[in-house]
Amino acid sequence: MADLRCRGCKVLFNNQKSKNQHIGASPSCLNFYDKESTHFSAHPESSSRQPRPQLPIDPILSPPFSHQPIPYRDSDEPTYDLPSPSRASHPHPDENPPKRRRVMIEEVEDVDTNEAWAHEKFPRPVATMQGSGVTAFKDQLTEQKSMREQPYSPFRDRKEWGLVKWLMRRTTQTGVDEYLKLEITRDVTKPSFKHKGSMLKKVDLLPVGPTWNVDDIKVTGDLRGPKEEFLTEDLELWRRNPVECIADLLGNTAFKDFIVYEPVKIKRNGQRYYSEMCTGDWWWKIQSRLPHGATVASVVLASDKTQLSVFRGDKTAWPVYLTLANIDKEVRRKPSSHASVLLGYIPVAKLACFADATRSDAQQRLFHACMKLLLAPLIKAGKDGVLMTCADGLIRHVYPILAAYVADHPEQCLIACCKENRCPRCTVPRDSRGEETSYPLRNHQVTLDLLSQSQATEDNVPELESQGVRTSAPHPFWAELPHTDIFATISPDILHQLHKGVFKDHLVEWVSKVVGRTELDRCFASLPQCHGLRHFKTGISTLTQWTGAEAKEIEKVLLALLVGRVDPAVVSAVKALIDFIYLAQYHVHSETTLARLREALSAFHCYKDVFIQLEIREQFNIPKLHALLHYLEAIRSLGCLDGLNMETSERLHIDFTKAAYRASSRNEYTAQMTTWLQRQEALVRREAYLAWALSTIDEEVDPGEESSDDESDKDQDETAGDEDADARSAGKAPVGSEYDDAQEAEYKTLKLLLASNVRRAYQLPLTPSARRVSLSDLSTRYGAIDFLADLRAYMTTYLPSALPPNEYNTYDVFHDINILTPASRYFDNSKRICKVRASPAKPRVGHRRPAPPRFDCGLFVVDEDLHRREGKLNGVCAARIRVIFHLPSHLGYTPHALLYVQWFRPFRGPEQHSGLYTTSHSTSNKARRHSIVSASTLLRSCHLIPKYGPDDVDPDWTTDTVLDAPTDFFLNTYIDFAMFHELSFPDRAE
Known part of the structure; x- marks a missing residue:
């Protein structure tokens, strides 16, 4: 009979499958069995004293990777002369070790040594410690200990805390009351709260982050009412203090190992590399303007209008998000990490009090006025700095500076106070945007002077037209932000400029006209499938709603469909543009890859006239195509663009806007949305605190004592269902919770595989x-x-x-x-x-x-x-x-x-x-x-x-x-x- 006790943690399981899943998901137990297997391999005589364990995962025990030749030869096509195989890696059939699920083929080799990489630090003191502080988590733990409260307070225990999280995230408030009225809830679960009101009171006792404020804004229009009075519209601006949000992010203990405080230039073999914003030129330049020992908080803003309801299109929100480039971009890209915060909601107003001719200008003034209120605290903080307790417990003198603003093209032009047929970053003439010619960036002070001149005189200012400046907002929100060049902060938008812009809106349309939509659809429908690749059963012409995901899938296959079907120049142009799209998404760039990025864009401009010759286009005066010229300079300045992508903002809409709206009554919903969001953030904050606090409490236990290891995991493993031997026979997959457990274990072991130090x-x-x-x-x-x-x-x-x-x-x-x-x-x-x-x-x-x-x-x-x-x-x-x-x-x-x-x-x-x-x-x-x-x-x-x-x-x-x-x-x-x-x-x- 098989031994059902894990020898790593001594837990007894109901069946072999549960034991295997446990070992595959537990690094400590896996490591125990790995060492034991190595011992058996080195000392085969010990196998007679104790049976070999049946391992779900085991590093390879045989000699290093040996390749076997293909056992055939053919004189009419080339083959490789293959070395004779080594039979040392194939033991005698009587030796029957366990089958392995994970096998390491090659150990890591050519690992970059510290000597190969050069880190050039800033030449003077940066991020100097001003003292030691107390993080919010440590303060909470101290308070709970002084009050003799258990970590899950104000809830009774871990189980009740889990119930509250489930109720808050998975049910409506009506559903909470219905659940609490069930007999099984009252008689068996017996929570410490009897209805949703008492539960929400307890939730509201949890520590929260920056609080919400509302400003009443009265807009006076240019239309008159029946009594000749000017019509007005009352609006609300919901906002949080950005300095408090920055302090909250910098002080979040969960980000302790993922925060940088100083700029650095990274080189290898004399070649510079760019990745995080701290490796770019912007941070280095800003640091040189600040006092010795200052710490830069690199503020990244993002804003984007979004529909709140599928069936009622008049429900729209305009959220503004804030994050810090000090936090690793890999962390920032994950919504579950909560490294981005909702800073406020800009009011979306119809402004019916304005005439049609002036309404657009009024909306631009409203946007800048609201953003000025939102960001006002950054002016003083950016000039004088603020003492903040950081995630590592040290106090630093922090200067919050706007580093990047992520938005789509219309909103970029709104921010830059320029017309939408112009570039928000540079002064390229309107009719020259289709050429590969670089123009000077817009100048912060020159633009402010032009806006002032437009207000001081009724005469036309020639420079306004030549630079495409829009004068409807003479006092832009960025005018007084310290150390901010708003035009340089406007970052490229991979989602709207590349995937949904030059590729979907233009390149796919051009190619469809060249090949023919019907024939192109047949190509897509007949493509062989591959895991991870979407198959378009009826082609792509029937797609009614494109997202970035569809564009990415089509980018993977489009080029190969065209070879031999279209003019070779079309193939070369398509290849160049897709190469550019792929290169722009790199998470790390070197001078070599940046040169390839530039070469790809130059190649497209070299071949693009073929679309004019085929009468597909008359010109290439396309704003999003011109924007590609700015990718190279943006990467060198702000780091790689995967950390500054609208895709992250689009995903944040789900958590911060759409889900909040669905939880409201749909009437005066903004106030309800902010309340719901604050409670959800309180749950997330408490989860992070508990993960930190419980690990801290565990560290205080004498290491010589044996403590219970992962109570919840043990419960799950011990209650796993019996193995169904016939479940997968004849290719049938098991169903039910047992299959879910297998999938979860599979996912965990894949994560272990990613973390393994193998090639x-x-x-x-x-x-x-x-x-x-x-x-x-x-x-x-x-x-x-x-x-x-x-x-x-x-x-x-x-x-x-x-x-x-x-x-x-x-x-x-x-x-x-x-x-x-x-x-x-x-x-x-x-x-x-x-x-x-x-x-x-x-x-x-x-x-x-x-x-x-x-x-x-x-x-x-x-x-x-x-x-x-x-x-x-x-x-x-x-x-x-x-x-x-x-x-x-x-x-x-x-x-x-x-x-x-x-x-x-x-x-x-x-x-x-x-x-x-x-x-x-x-x-x-x-x-x-x-x-x-x-x-x-x-x-x-x-x-x-x-x-x-x-x-x-x-x-x-x-x-x-x-x-x-x-x-x-x-x-x-x-x-x-x-x-x-x-x-x-x-x-x-x-």
Whole structure:
């Protein structure tokens, strides 16, 4: 009988599955078993005294990565001379270690050393400590201890606190009352509150952040009423003090390890790198203007109108968000981190008291007046500085300075006091925006002087027209903000300028006219699928509502659809613009990648006239196209643009605006929204405090004492359901809470995989997707022709003393495999995992729709030495994966999972205009080549796109069958950033 007690934490489980899930999700227990496995590997004699543990995850115990050759040769197409395999990594079949879910293929190598990176610090004292302070969390803990309150106060205990969070976030106020009136609630749960009112009183006792204030604004129009009086409109401006918001963010203990206080220039091998705002030029320049020891709080603002209701379009909100570039941008991008705060709601008014001709000017004056009230506290704080207690408990002299303002183009022009047919950053003439010519940036003081002149005289000021200045707001909100150049703070907007702007609104339209919408739709509909890639079943012309997500998916595949169908100059122009879009999204830039960014834009301007020749365009005087010229200077000044993206603001609308509106009564909703938001923030603040306080209390316990480890996790593991042995048989996935637990454990182990210090690895699901699959099913349902012959060939090479497989053997099969690709300094770690599926068709079960087969392609290393030496696609071939399986235990043991694959030829190219590599089916005697290989040779997933050519799309090509078509295929180098960075440039990627 299996040992159901975890030897790491001594917890007893109901079944082996629960134990495996626990070990996979617990780093401490996983580490215990890893060490134990290493001991068993080094001392095999100890296995006779104690059975080996059945590990859900285990680092590889065999010798380093060894590649097996493809067991076939063909004289009519090129092959690689492959080294003889080392059989040391294939133990005798009598040695039967446990199957591994996670296997490390390569240890990290060429790790950047501290000597390789140079950090140039600011030449004088920065962020000097002014003393030690008490953070808000420490103050709360001290107060609770003095009052002898438990951490969950004012609630009874952890369970009641969990109930309150659920009620506040998942139910309406009416639902709260209905729940509290249930008999089971009154008799069993017995909460300390009897109705929603008493519960909300307790919630309101929780500490809150900056409080809300409301200003009454009376707008007097230019229209007169029946008594000849000027009509007026009463408005409300809801706002919070920005200095208090900044102090709250800087002092948040949860951000302690993610805050920087000083600028730095990062170089490697003499080349400068840009990432966070502190690595750019703006922070360095501002620091030089401030007193010695000053700390810059880099303020980032974002504003954007949004609809509150789908069915009632007149309900609109105009939120203004604030965050600090001192906080890591990876943290700021996550709404769940709460690193952005809602600063206020600008009133959205119809201003019916104004005539049609003057209403637009009045709305601009209203915006600047409201923003001036919102940001007024920053004027004195930016000039004199404010003492603030930071997250590390130290007091610093902080100067809050507006560093960046994120908005879409109309709002950028509103902020910059310029016309919408002009650039909000520079003085480019209206009719010159389509050219690759740089113009001087707008000057802060010159613009203020022009606005003053326009008020002082009724005569036309020539400079107003030449610079496109709009005079309706003579006193802009930014006029008195210290150290602020508003035009330089207006950051590029990747979402609206690139994805939904030049790509969706322009490039896709141009290409659709060149190719034809119907034919382009057929191409999209017949594209082979790939995990993580959206499939447009009916094409893209039927899309009624585009978001950034749709644009990103189309960017991945558009280029390959055009090769051979359109003028090569069109292909070159499309490639250049998509290259620019990809490069602009890098999380880290070097001078090399910035040069590539500039080259891509220059290439587009070089080829763009082909659209005029094809009568698609008459000119390129497009504001969003001109804005691309400012990306390079913005990155050098403010750091990489992934931290200054409207996508973050769009996501914040859901939490700070739309959800708050849905929780209101829809009448006088702004006041209700601010109350709801303050309570939600109180819950978040208390959650963060409890995480900090409980860890602090744990640290005060004598380390020699043994304490209960993760009570909640233990409860969850011990109550997990029994394993259903037949749940996944024949490819059926289990349902219910047990499957949810498996998914959660899978997610946790993927996070562990990302955190592991390895270069390459793969991970299989917790349990096989289908058990005991017969040879007949492998052939008919998975398409694994000659599976038995290929397996015998593999075992003859690697397990020569094992029993040969026969037609009666069955196999445990997995329907997907996660692959950890090598890390890149240019992208987040979260982008390293890709998935390959090998799943047969699934019939309709009840109301569940039938699922088509999914057999993805992957890149396999067939010549390790060549690939290590020359990189890119050297020593690499593509193959379509049909089966992922383990050998039955009686046949022998392999340290890796095995894959049945169908091969493609070595890559050719790249193609002259698109830069895409081509391949085709690898055949022998007119039949597809196939073999069985080790999962250790799988480099990553890949996406192959058929070469459509000038003719109409073959009607027999569908998304499920096109990979079997006898045609050439392009390797999609735009499927993700890692593939793009590695293959899109002639020299080897850095």
